[in-house]
Amino acid sequence: MSLSIDPVFHSADAASPRIEDHHGLDRWRELAPKQQPTYLDEAEVERVRSELSSVPPLIFAGEADLLKKRIADASRGEAFLLAGGDCAETFADATADKIRNRVRTVLQMAAVLTYGASMPVVKMGRMAGQFAKPRSSDEETRDGVTLPSYRGDIVNEHAFTPEARAHDPRRLLQAYHVSSSTLNLIRAFTQGGFADLRLVHEWNRGFLANNPNYHRYEQLAKEIDRALKFMDACGVDFEALRSVEFFAAHEALLLEYERALTRIDSRTGKPYDVSGHYLWIGERTRDIDGAHVDFLSRVSNPIGIKLGPNADPDTVLRLAEKLDPEGEPGRLSFITRMGAGVIRDRLPELLRTVAPQLPHVAWVCDPMHGNTITSATGYKTRRFEDVMDEVTGFFESHREAGTVPAGLHVELTGDDVTEVLGGSNEIDEEGLRRRYLTLVDPRLNHDQSLEMAFLVAEQLSAGS
Ligand SMILES: O=C[C@H](O)[C@H](O)COP(=O)(O)O
Numbered sequence: 017m018s019l020s021i022d023p024v025f026h027s028a029d030a031a032s033p034r035i036e037d038h039h040g041l042d043r044w045r046e047l048a049p050k051q052q053p054t055y056l057d058e059a060e061v062e063r064v065r066s067e068l069s070s071v072p073p074l075i076f077a078g079e080a081d082l083l084k085k086r087i088a089d090a091s092r093g094e095a096f097l098l099a100g101g102d103c104a105e106t107f108a109d110a111t112a113d114k115i116r117n118r119v120r121t122v123l124q125m126a127a128v129l130t131y132g133a134s135m136p137v138v139k140m141g142r143m144a145g146q147f148a149k150p151r152s153s154d155e156e157t158r159d160g161v162t163l164p165s166y167r168g169d170i171v172n173e174h175a176f177t178p179e180a181r182a183h184d185p186r187r188l189l190q191a192y193h194v195s196s197s198t199l200n201l202i203r204a205f206t207q208g209g210f211a212d213l214r215l216v217h218e219w220n221r222g223f224l225a226n227n228p229n230y231h232r233y234e235q236l237a238k239e240i241d242r243a244l245k246f247m248d249a250c251g252v253d254f255e256a257l258r259s260v261e262f263f264a265a266h267e268a269l270l271l272e273y274e275r276a277l278t279r280i281d282s283r284t285g286k287p288y289d290v291s292g293h294y295l296w297i298g299e300r301t302r303d304i305d306g307a308h309v310d311f312l313s314r315v316s317n318p319i320g321i322k323l324g325p326n327a328d329p330d331t332v333l334r335l336a337e338k339l340d341p342e343g344e345p346g347r348l349s350f351i352t353r354m355g356a357g358v359i360r361d362r363l364p365e366l367l368r369t370v371a372p373q374l375p376h377v378a379w380v381c382d383p384m385h386g387n388t389i390t391s392a393t394g395y396k397t398r399r400f401e402d403v404m405d406e407v408t409g410f411f412e413s414h415r416e417a418g419t420v421p422a423g424l425h426v427e428l429t430g431d432d433v434t435e436v437l438g439g440s441n442e443i444d445e446e447g448l449r450r451r452y453l454t455l456v457d458p459r460l461n462h463d464q465s466l467e468m469a470f471l472v473a474e475q476l477s478a479g480s
């Protein structure tokens with residue numbers, strides 16, 4: 017990933033709705049956007065909007081274009097996309113250790129998947145901007161007290177007090193600065209030697225040595241070991257494998273934030289949302305005539321759309337027409353999140369009806385959001401076996417339809433949390449109590465993430 021940020025962005029017309037809006041970047045304001053905060057101090061919002069409109073971009077438009085090329089490769093089956101990270105990043109967890117652990121987990125998974133798929137893996141973090149959460153309910157009640165729901169650190173604080181839960185526009189600025197320092201460290205890690213393939217392989221050996229299911233993964237691990245020794249013997253330049261491309265992704269939910277961080281790229285004259293390389297529209301905000309689809313149709317980044325079990329072919333085709341009228345390779349990905357119980361019913365129909373008309377769109381599996389349950393002990397959780405079953409259903413459906421399974425999008429952390437049931441360490445309902453740290457959805461822990469990578473690598477190599 018290029019580190020140079022060329023002076024190519026004009027922010028002049030990209031900031032305020034009062035200035036002529038050539039690109040329709042403020043049209044969303046007329047479309048009653050869903051899931052937005054309610055700010056009481058409009059003057060403060062205006063100050064924040066104005067400041068965010070003049071801060072340096074977090075990414076360079078050329079990087080977003082490069083990612084489009086990589087996603088186009090994935091849509092053709094010439095690469096595999098791996099996106100992973102927290103459901104909700106927090107300001108408090110933007111520490112060097114936690115960022116390193118997440119990047120390391122994605123790199124470790126990617127190394128295994130690269131071998132399994134015999135293809136490059138496009139690495140992406142739900143990181144450096146994943147701070148805004150859509151919620152099922154506007155309010156939360158505890159012991160008879162009702163307060164606004166937590167909507168992510170960019171909106172309010174998780175603590176259950178009226179002050180903490182108030183929507184504070186200054187958090188938009190804090191989110192920008194935390195994203196900036198997170199992305200800075202990600203760039204340092206991925207360009208500075210931390211991503212060295214030999215190092216990543218050593219970490220994977222360490223994971224396997226301690227894994228109770230070692231025998232399950234032993235064969236693949238030995239093959240990777242031999243492949244690396246073979247590369248070494250052939251004189252492969254491992255120095256060239258010390259840095260990797262790593263892209264930042266988040267849900268484009270808070271349109272005030274995304275709008276203020278949109279700039280005109282002077283190379284092309286087109287608007288780019290420079291808050292992250294890749295932006296997706298969530299299941300709750302993907303209405304065809306809604307504000308989110310309108311806004312994202314006007315920026316040139318690669319875009320994802322979440323598709324739940326109720327997504328019908330006609331809606332999906334209309335979304336594609338609006339968001340990607342030119343059928344630009346890599347512009348659009350469909351992130352399906354159906355649920356293990358229904359993916360084998362719902363996905364094949366979409367693949368049969370939609371995929372032939374949209375051959376340039378990448379189909380990605382989010383096996384998390386359709387598989388959320390509440391444990392008997394009261395935790396919002398997921399079963400590792402359901403998550404894996406959805407992944408298997410995804411590969412089966414694509415195999416049967418003759419279409420390309422282009423990637424995986426998962427909620428994970430690099431730490432040893434106990435939020436998802438199962439995996440080889442057999443976290444059970446009681447075990448959830450030990451280290452349940454997420455503020456919204458349950459994440460795979462480090463070991464569960466790697467187990468997933470080994471299991472997916474098997475499916476990828478079976479399909480190749
Ligand atoms: O991450 C996804 C959603 O924001 C999350 O699942 C919503 O959770 P809720 O149903 O608890 O509001």
Ligand SMILES: C=C(OP(=O)(O)O)C(=O)O
Nearest residue numbers: 103298299300322353385
């Ligand atoms: C909100 C999310 O997902 P979805 O829109 O698919 O529910 C998410 O990815 O955290």
Ligand SMILES: [Mn+2]
Nearest residue numbers: 103427456457
């Ligand atoms: Mn989530």
